[in-house]
Amino acid sequence: MKIITLNVCGLLNAVDKGFLDWMQAQAADVVCIQNLGVKSYQLPDAIYQPDGYDGYFFDGENQxxxxxxxxxxxxPKAIMTGLGFELADRDARFMQADYEKFSVASFLMPRGENPQEKTEFMAQFLEFLKKLRRKRREFIICGSWHIAHRTLDLANWEANQESIGFRPEERAWMDQVFGPLGFIDTFRELNRDEGHYTWWPNADQPRIQQAGWRLDYQVVGPNLRRQIKNAWIDESAQFSEHAPLIVEYDLNL
Incomplete structure (x- = not known):
C-alpha cells in the first residue's frame, strides 16, 4: 500500500501546477491533502472525484x-471528521478514512502564528493520541505537524531555536509522541540522514537556494513498525511550499 501526504497550500493552485496528473501517475492507494484554501462544494467534478479516486473533504469555517x-x-468503510474540540474542528484539521483493520487520517496542526493557541491545540491533541493508543485499530496519521523534531530536520537549526516550529516546548511535545506514547515517525524509521525537508518558505524560489524544514509526517503506532517498507520525499514535485511525503507499507486495503 502506498500513501502520499501533501500540504497543497491551496488545492486549486496545486492543481493548476499539475498536482492531479502527478498524483494519478503515482498510483497511490490513499492521498492525504491539507490546507485546501477552498470549500469542497466549490470544486469541479474533475478535482472532487478525479479519475480512479473518490475524494472526501472536511471544510473549515474559514476557507x-x-x-x-x-x-x-x-x-473506505467510513469517513470520520473532527476531533471533538473547537481548535481542531472549526478549521477542519482532522479527518480519517476507516478500512477493515486500520484508519488513514489527514491532519493539519496549526502553524503557530498564535503560539498560545498552538500550545493549547497540542495539549488537546496529545490527549487524543493517548486515546488512540488504547484502541485496537491501527492509525496512519498523515499531514503537516508543523514541528521540526530534531536538529537534522531543518537547515540552520542554530539560528532557529526560538522560531515557531522548533521551539523547545514543541520539540519536547514531539518527544512525548515518539517516546512514551510509542508512535513512530515512518520517514525517520528508514532515513536517518540530514538534508531531507518537506517545506520551504517561498514556493516561487528554487528549493536549493532556501533553508528547508521537515514539517510533514506519516505517523503510526508501534504495531505497524515492521510494515514500513519505504519512505521518501519527492522534492521535485513543486505544487506548493511543501513537498509530498510518500510511504509504502506492507498492508492491504
Missing part, C-alpha cells in the same frame, strides 16, 4: 484557513 481531504482508490 482560507485549514481544511483537509483524502483521495482513496478503494472506497
Amino acid at each position: 482560507h484557513l485549514g481544511g483537509v481531504g483524502i483521495y482513496c482508490k478503494r472506497m
Whole structure:
C-alpha cells in the first residue's frame, strides 16, 4: 500500500501546477491533502472525484484557513471528521478514512502564528493520541505537524531555536509522541540522514537556494513498525511550499 501526504497550500493552485496528473501517475492507494484554501462544494467534478479516486473533504469555517481531504482508490468503510474540540474542528484539521483493520487520517496542526493557541491545540491533541493508543485499530496519521523534531530536520537549526516550529516546548511535545506514547515517525524509521525537508518558505524560489524544514509526517503506532517498507520525499514535485511525503507499507486495503 502506498500513501502520499501533501500540504497543497491551496488545492486549486496545486492543481493548476499539475498536482492531479502527478498524483494519478503515482498510483497511490490513499492521498492525504491539507490546507485546501477552498470549500469542497466549490470544486469541479474533475478535482472532487478525479479519475480512479473518490475524494472526501472536511471544510473549515474559514476557507482560507485549514481544511483537509483524502483521495482513496478503494472506497473506505467510513469517513470520520473532527476531533471533538473547537481548535481542531472549526478549521477542519482532522479527518480519517476507516478500512477493515486500520484508519488513514489527514491532519493539519496549526502553524503557530498564535503560539498560545498552538500550545493549547497540542495539549488537546496529545490527549487524543493517548486515546488512540488504547484502541485496537491501527492509525496512519498523515499531514503537516508543523514541528521540526530534531536538529537534522531543518537547515540552520542554530539560528532557529526560538522560531515557531522548533521551539523547545514543541520539540519536547514531539518527544512525548515518539517516546512514551510509542508512535513512530515512518520517514525517520528508514532515513536517518540530514538534508531531507518537506517545506520551504517561498514556493516561487528554487528549493536549493532556501533553508528547508521537515514539517510533514506519516505517523503510526508501534504495531505497524515492521510494515514500513519505504519512505521518501519527492522534492521535485513543486505544487506548493511543501513537498509530498510518500510511504509504502506492507498492508492491504
